[in-house]
Amino acid sequence: MSALLDAKGISYRGGGRLLVDAVDLSIAGGSFTIVIGPNGAGKSTLLRLLSGELTPAAGEVRLHGELLRSIPPWRLAHSRAVMPQASDLSFPFTVFEVASLGAEGIGRGLSRSDRQRIALDALALADVAHLARRNYQTLSGGERQRVHFARVLAQLQAGRTVETRQVLFLDEPIASLDLKHQLALLETAKSLARDGLAVVAVLHDLQLAAGMADDLVLMQGGLVVARGRPEAVLTPALLAGVFGVDLIPPALPPSPWMLAPDRSRAAGAG
Amino acid sequence: MTVLALEQDDRRSAITDRRMILFAALAVLLVLVSILGLGLGATGVPASRVFAVIADALTGHVTTGGDALIILQVRLPRLLLGLLIGAALASSGALMQGLFRNPLADPGLIGVSAGAALAAAATIVLGDRLLAPSIGAMPFSALPVGAFAGGLITMFGLYLIATRGGRTSIATMLLAGVAFDALAGAGMGLFSYLSDDRQLRDLTFWTLGSLSGATWTKVVAITPFVLPTLLTMPFLARGLNALSLGEAEAFHLGIPVQRVKAAAILLVAVAVGASVAAAGMIGFVGIVVPHVLRLIAGANHKVLLPASALLGAALLVSADTVARTIAAPAELPIGILTAAIGAPFFLWLLLRRQGGLAL
Secondary structure, three states, rough: OEEEEEEEEEEEOOEEEEEEEEEEEEEEEEOOEEOOOOOOHHHHHHHHHHHHOOOOOOOEEEEEEEHHHHHHHHHHHHEEEEEOOOOOOOOOOOOHHHHHHHOOOOOOOOOOHHHHHHHHHHHHHOEEEEOOOOOOHOOOOHHHHHHHHHHHHHHHHHHHOOOOOOOOEEEEOOOOOOHHHHHHHHHHHHHHHHOOOOEEOOOOOOOHHHHHEEEEEEEOOOOEEEEHHHHHHOOOOHHHHHOOOOEEEEOOOOOOOOHHHHHHHHHHHH | HHHHHHHHHHHHHHHHHHHHHHHHHHHHHHHHHHHHHHOOOOOOOHHHHHHHHHHHHHHOOOOHHHHHHHHHHHHHHHHHHHHHHHHHHHHHHHHHHHHHOOOOOOOOOOHHHHHHHHHHHHHHHHHHHHHHHHHOOOOHHHHHHHHHHHHHHHHHHHHHHHEEEEEEEHHHHHHHHHHHHHHHHHHHHHHHOOOOHHHHHHHHHHHHHOOOOHHHHHHHHHHHHHHHHHHHHHHHHHHHHHHHOOHHHHHHHOOHHHHHHHHHHHHHHHHHHHHHHHHOOOOOOHHHHHHHHHHHHHOHHHHHHHHHHHHHHHHHHHHHHHHHHOOOOOOHHHHHHHHHHHHHHHHHHHHHHHOOOOO
């Protein structure tokens, strides 16, 4: 499969040091790529460079072969969605309104009721449909995260009417979720990848990363230290070097957490 | 899926109904306070007579009588000026709060009104000195232009100070606004020191805020500034909704963030500049109106911006009617009235927020 997203030698400097240092990374559609590494390794910065939020000081990022920084925001919004780490709202929007932001003004040939259906379906998929009329400001951290997941799902769904080769970026998407919703969110992301999207996530939980990723990117000090299948990247030697922990082999359990099939459907239907 | 579809239809009609009711209620309120505003005052005019005079004027008849003169030459321009300025101030407040992602932002609080007033004062005092020998007194139409320039310079200065590397820091902007406000206050003090008796009266008028100088000339002078900005503001609604998630999130949703911010700054400067030129500094309308509407109708700017314009117009016209009648035949400057109501409201907002969100 050809690369949807292609970064060549990208660097980014912030606060007087190199946060991302000459990284090459090419990401294909249909793959779930998870970026791992210790705090300050440059994972989130890399994600922001790949999503177009930051412009690299050196090197270039191409999406569908087109230079990322030359794509206007409205067109970019059809090809990729980004779920932020945490998001505060200063105004009392309802959960439904927040999810609708993902579907408004994006996509072609969608009627108003199409957009509302997209937002409601996305809320159901993220298991927050029951909160639709609630004020976003009154939600817990985990609920907020799921609402933003619904918002990016709605954006992808609306954008699909224009561009099908999409990229989804998730920056620590499960940081404040409970176990059930952690697994449900990652399963949904994984099924999007199976549908042909390129999904790129920053994750801290190595066991979940090992179980979910098709492709692991291990970062340290702004550099990509290792990349490949989880079993090739998560070796005790590499982890000891990067995280400074000594692990008894095997470093990870042979079978990571997974939702049982019926449970996963129940979580998906909300 | 059927349940979901039903629920969806249900919700859509509920939302549309609520919006229709809100706008209908605001329109009725606006008409009522307008009729009251035309009828009430030092000389009372019954509503039926108000309608008759206006109908005559619209059909081209020349109506005689003192009450016709009061309505057509005194109260009608004052009413229109109040409607325009109330709408401009309230929707500028909503726009600015959306831009700064802070429900406490207000053109009056962060120095934009003061900057506009300072420029208007400079136009009066210096304009008279420089131009008086050649063309006589300053034409009134120079004031909105001057005040607009002052508002724009202040907004732009705040924006430059608060923006580093393409990101606007809201906290810096609010604090810089306080400094600008103080600076403009010093400038006003300097001008009042330099001015003669007549100019001093005009300056006091600007700092207190009043609709008492309303004339048809003023209405005609500020309409081309205020009306286009009111009609343009709703086009920024989607951008402002997305901006409330954060600038990065708005960009991810396809919003041209810098362009939306620049447009919002320009519109606020034009609307506030024109308002200050015609009526001086009238505070707190821009904070009270959007806040009340958010409690009633939610935060969506597609509803909030037009609804703020309607309620702002109604509020300012009612406040002006009270200001004219409470101590008739004397008049209270309307800025005193709005500050007396608005400042405690602002404090109540602050106290309430401490229980909930951090500032």
